[in-house]
Amino acid sequence: MNLACPIPIEDYPVVTLAHGGGGRLMRQLVGKLFATAFDNEWLREQHDGAVLPGPDMPGALPVLTTDSFVVWPRWFPGGDIGELAVCGTVNDLAMCGAVPRHLTCSFVIEEGLAIEELWRVVQSMARTAAAAGVEIVTGDTKVVDRGKADGLFINTAGLGWVEPGREARPARIEPGDVILVSGDVGRHGIAVLGARGELGIETSVMSDCQPLNAQTRGLIEAGIDVHCLRDATRGGLASALVELCQTRGVDLSIDETLVPVHPEVAGASELLGLDPLYIANEGRFLAIVPREQADEALAILHRIAPDDGAAICGHVGPTSTRPRVHCMGFTGVERILDLLSGEQLPRIC
């Protein structure tokens, strides 16, 4: 799908305050732009919310999540804010073990945003939603005056379903489990930095931004008893590991030499003094599985996403009242991974 923008540019080249006012212009924006791109029965009903079907899987439990997206710039190699907004919420549901089904979508728009750009964002969201197998069923639009936002912020919330007993959650992590990473890390952060012109070098690195539900459900439906899943977004792989170790109260050990990093990501990181383990990803996750199923899980990830380069990179140590993440480095020296105080790269998602 790559239709021309349904709102004639000569009429409204940019979003005005009136587009967020609940009147005729907002109705046009919602009816022409959003309902055209996301077309489905719930949007056509034009109500305050969407009454949805229950789960396909009998007895499944609802899973709810939300994310806001403020990434700058909005377009970067391998993705854009719209694709990110769909993937982020689909992936949060996937990380609970759930099948993502329905998304909400809410825009905060700065007066003056080009309608044509909004249309491109919305089309990108529609394409990504179709690829992930979800529908965008209800939404909201607010417009703020010039200078009071930065072009476009998007919130998505998502509803999915998980079979009881198949939830992936930190509490199910067990000593002896094996840690897999679903692919090479650091692409998203480097791609966005490149788009900001902050690298000082040319790079062909593309963001890893993608829906992860095919991979996570592939594991679960093949019978892998997935204990925990966590996408390695803001703060990167290292922060995800630290959070899990603290939430569950177990030591974790990883071997840095086993974590795949694309040579261009490694090169750019070295140049900028960044640690790839802390660089944001938008299409990579950690899977923590029983030791005896680790090889099978790895084979499944390789089959579903052959280009990502999943790897076994560590294991779960003993429970601890002062849990830590041990990282064996390239020099054979072990270091402790901790949370950074903030993030190396603001507005990365």
Next chain:
Amino acid sequence: MNLACPIPIEDYPVVTLAHGGGGRLMRQLVGKLFATAFDNEWLREQHDGAVLPGPDMPGALPVLTTDSFVVWPRWFPGGDIGELAVCGTVNDLAMCGAVPRHLTCSFVIEEGLAIEELWRVVQSMARTAAAAGVEIVTGDTKVVDRGKADGLFINTAGLGWVEPGREARPARIEPGDVILVSGDVGRHGIAVLGARGELGIETSVMSDCQPLNAQTRGLIEAGIDVHCLRDATRGGLASALVELCQTRGVDLSIDETLVPVHPEVAGASELLGLDPLYIANEGRFLAIVPREQADEALAILHRIAPDDGAAICGHVGPTSTRPRVHCMGFTGVERILDLLSGEQLPRIC
């Protein structure tokens, strides 16, 4: 609940970019501020989403909705952005006939917002959620650099449940149905204008901001066959009526003399040249019910919300390919209500 802010002001008086970075400071913000205020088992689990219980009512269908809030100023007589953010989403679920249950909450914060103010907002959200009988189970926080947002934007999404056959929706509106308004209109818009200092007069008008689910479920559970519900937010009562008439393809008739308006709201409106029928509300709704149940519905609304002043104000006319809202005015002259192009008052919610 009115606890002292759990993050010592001397350490972090304002939100910094690092509070949105996925590192230690964000964990502190989420763990101390949000988890303290919204405390529940899902937040304590610190996962990417919340695995929730299914419906209390067997066979109930999930209902999903979302709203973003950019109201300015953030504090106004009778409410604040946090209360609004909870009420708005609770009410959108209520308008589908649903029992609201679980909310998500996502903040986009401008660097420099006082932590103390954020804490007050979060406490207000917690109080409102408790009053509405919902829990805030998962969330997200993004921080953008100074000048790239206007202090604080909040998104909430909500999950509720409705018994099949009890959905309230535009498609169920029937010719002959009676239209009720749940109370006097125009308070919210006038209260916010007053807080902006744009009235030029003193007024004691308070926003009508409140959760409406007790009223809507009161109707449904008393056996009223509620055909449609619609809260009269942006664009006011008139815009809500026009939307419903266009969506369903029926004429609607209201009598302006039957729509309650507080004398101070009427006075301020006249002074400013505003039409109370188009002024935003945040705690008023239209209920469209079968004629034979209209008096009972009115009595129920009077019992549940005695101070609001619900009234029967019109009826549903015939189906039409060019549906219109007819409004009988104070002078005995009929006018047609249409959508305004935008909104009289930007950033009202």
